[in-house]
Amino acid sequence: MQRFIEGLPKAELHLHIEGTLEPDLKFTLAARNGVSLPAGSVEEMRAAYDFDDLSSFLSVYYEGMSVLVTEDDFYDLTFAYLGKAHSQGVLYSEIFFDPQAHTSRGISFDTVIRGIRRAQEDGEAKLGIRTQLIMCFLRDMSPESAAETLTRSLDYKSWIVGVGLDSDERGNPPIKFSQVFSDAREAGYRLTMHCDVGQDDSVTHIWQCLNDIGVERIDHGVNSLEDARLVDEILNRNLTLTVCPISNSYVAGDTQASQIRQMLNLGMRVTINSDDPAYFPGYMTENFIVVQREADLSKSDLVRLSRNAFEAAWIDESERAGYVAALEAYAIA
């Protein structure tokens, strides 16, 4: 099973590029930019990653970003992720980035996106891994700040496929951003949003994503299983849930493998993703392995999960057909 998972052609749809900042790269960038870090070693840094909920994770996540300063830093961060993903059979990845986490520290939008973009181009040319960018608004900042970020992004419209919403969900429901998401849709962006696991009002937030925002995907969204009508609506609209097992084990107490099994049984379009793999240790392969073990998934379940991601990817049909053909060839080999 492990070898089957390692070779499985994969698509990743829920990955925060800032969440791929591994401790060794953090030290390298800190030295390059003269930034001091609270930890003296990689081991000490990892030991401080003892979060057990979303907000304790987020404070470490944002603190780590202080080492990302120049365009080259964003290039190095992104290219390191692409190498890792490529080595695990990821053919295609949609990458979240959090511009406000950088512009709020005085780093320009241009610096961030140009560094990431250059690495995407090199990833495609040198490794053959295809990627697209999804810009996330930080939900614990104001709708006005999100609107400004949307406007700022329009210069780079052709580099960004869609918009998402992340950061601290508590007290920050989807409807806080109704206007900016409506404007983003008008501008031609695809729409997704985080509904993290086990938040206050998770089910209400997922309903808002459907009825008030009109998303195509929900990032996490596991609590939808608590409401049979919501499950029906997700099925009717064929919405995708991008689930992140190892991340769940840190912020929600367990991987939610049995819920993933349940979603597969219900025919929901669930996918496996790594979220913030430098903080929730495990990239795509490790995430597949843990769910396979815990939910006793068959090879055909694993192929279904991978096919779900290729089906949900924001790409044209000819590109999709190529990936699905590669997956099918692997499945019957």
Ligand code: ADE
């Ligand atoms: N930002 C980075 N990872 C996140 C997650 N899993 N949930 C919310 N915001 C995030």
Ligand code: ZN
């Ligand atoms: Zn996420």
